[in-house]
Amino acid sequence: MLGFDGNPSQLCTNRLCLVALLVCSVGAACSQSQQQYDLVINGGRVIDPETKLDAVRSVGIVGDRIAKVSEQPLKGTKVIDATGLVVSPGFIDLHQHDQSLAAYRLKALDGVTSALEMESGVPDFAKFVAVREGKALINYGATASQEAARVLAFGDTLATSVMGEAGSIDDPPSGPATNNVASDEQIARQVEFLHKGLAAGALGVGIGLEYTPGATRLEIIRLFQEAAKWHRPVFVHDRSVGALEPGSSVEAVGEMVAASAVSGAPVHIVHINSSCIRFVRDCLTMIEGARARGLDVTTEAYPYGAGMTSIASALFNPGWKERRSISYDAVEIPETGERLTQARFDALHGSGKATYVLIHMNPDSIVDLAATSPLTMIASDGLSSHPRQAGTYSRVLARYVREQKSLSMIDAIRKMSLMPAQRLETVTASAHRKGRLQEGADADIVVFDPATVADKATYRAPLTPSVGMKHVVVRGTPIIRDGQVIDGVTPGKAIMADPPAKP
Ligand SMILES: [Zn+2]
CATH class of the missing domain: 2.30.40.10 (Urease, subunit C, domain 1)
Incomplete structure (x- = not known):
């Protein structure tokens, strides 16, 4: 060469x-x-x-x-x-939490030319942009953060992770700001906070609903209505996971489809692999049906069996094991490989400290189904302690295109470039120039x-x-x-x- x-x-x-x-x-x-x-x-x-x-x-x-x-x-x-x-x-990753300059290098080596924090969003979009200007290897962007809005509306302070105050946020520890019902005034404060981010150019509203289980359906509809006023999509980590009613994966997807329908805001449901687990096929059928009836509902998947999140977060509120049909030993400390016991879990969850843990929950069959569906775009959910940050896009090319031959090369590229670009087209005309050669x-x-x-x-x-x-x-x-x-x-x-x- x-x-x-x-x-x-x-x-x-x-x-x-x-x-x-x-x-x-x-x-x-x-x-x-x-x-x-x-x-x-x-x-x-x-x-x-x-x-x-x-x-x-x-x-x-x-x-x-x-x-x-x-x-x-x-x-x-x-x-x-x-x-x-x-x-x-170049690949467009709509779900990249770690927005550090070091992460951008890893993303580039995985073929990613644009990495956006759309699920959790950022607390201050203008600052997020300003601190990266002239410093970034690849393109970046973000939504306005509902999790941040809610924490602040409850009078708490934010834990920020990278590049100072303008980085992505850690999912807040489980507490009143995540678990309690918000007053009308606290909802109004959230709307005002999101308004500021959207006015600064944020690409939508990012909602972490399983991390803020106190949010009522009406509160969420109000946030969707704010996004709709700005013609911006909502990116959401659904309310709940699994088979048990109330709170099944199917119910959670239904809530999002309904909120989109009544508000007019497009909705993108993140990581359907980990939010729908063994019900992935049913959730995809719901999304396909919503789209067939004219709703702008999209979704994504990452090609790994384990999820990752902060052990202090409300995702680990009581019921997390039963809903996922897993136990403490499905939770792993990534640095050491230690699998948890109940005593160890209680100590870590109760500490309030954002220790990120792996949660093993999906067999390969579910991961493969989610990653290769024509409905899903590929998005990494990138965090520095999970291999999905560095490996997602190459893994799709190696595993599904070359080894399994379950995706054609052009279909894999569509899921990693054109589809995410199209998701952004209603927000910015510049997206018509992305994801295409x-x-x-x-x-x-x-x-x-x-x-x-x-x-x-x-x-x-x-x-x-x-x-x-x-x-x-x-x-x-x-x-x-x-x-x-x-x-x-x-x-x-x-x-x-x-x-x-x-x-
Ligand atoms: Zn998530």
Whole structure:
């Protein structure tokens, strides 16, 4: 492979290239091969899930956009030889909690060019954007956080995790702010808080309902109505999980479908694999039915059997074992592999400290069903102590495309790029340029080796980067070359809701 700067066509000086470009612009017989692009990716298997292009092509980039997709090799100031490699739109992760700069490196090595915190959201969207500006390897974005809104409405303070006050929040410890019914005034304060985030450009409202079980159905409808006023979607971790009524997975999905229907706000149900467990097929059938009747309901899955959350959170309120048909030994401390006993659980849950634990709850059959359904987009739910942060996208390519052959390459790419872009299109017109490999699209591109791409992160070593992502480009700027992150480049930008900022 030639890699950058190895193509003889680049031996022109800038002036000569300019001359070639000028000749090209005035000469009738000019061929596209004379044009000089800023960056070209030559001879790869180019896949665009929207037009269904899947053929050997060359891609020419000018500035931050794709300018040409050609059957002929192109000439560029920088050249990537993609022979034998897949050239795909960069992956868009709608569910990435860890928004640290270190996490962005791991995401890039997994093929992700945009990582957004849509489930929990962020407490201060303007600040979230400001502290990342000019520093991020990949694109970022977030919703306004209902969990933060509720904690503040109850007069508590927020525990923030990364990049100071503007990072994603830890799920709040179980207590009055999560478990009690809110007064009208406390609901009004939440709405006001969300209003501020939405006015600043937040991409929707993120609701962690299982983490705030005190929220009534009416409270949640009011929050959906606020999102609807702004024409923004709601991203939600459902109220409850499992077989037992009341509180089954089916009831929880029904609540979200109803809230969307009565408010008009689109709803995206996060991680259907862990929220619906062995009822995944039933939940997907409900979502399919809602969509067939014109409702904008979408969902996602991550390709791992264990979930992860804070042991102090309200997810572990009494009943968590019965609802999931699991016991204490399904809960694991990721750093040591220790499985919990009742005594150990009681001590950790009661401490109020946000210790993140693995919860083993899904067999492979459920994970595979959720990950390969045509209804689900892939989203990682990325946290630093779970392998899904570093491995999700490569795992889909390795496990489902190469090994099981249960997903075609183009379908896998659709679930990881086009579908999440489409989820964002009602919020920002810029999303029409994402998740596509077409002329005019943003040059967010991943070039990977389909024979070797693989996740390497494990439950014991969750921060091990994936392998096989040979080149990654964000907004026209290479950020990974020959599998290595390039130091000192920060092309990532905020993805924000379009104005008007007023409902
Ligand atoms: Zn969740």
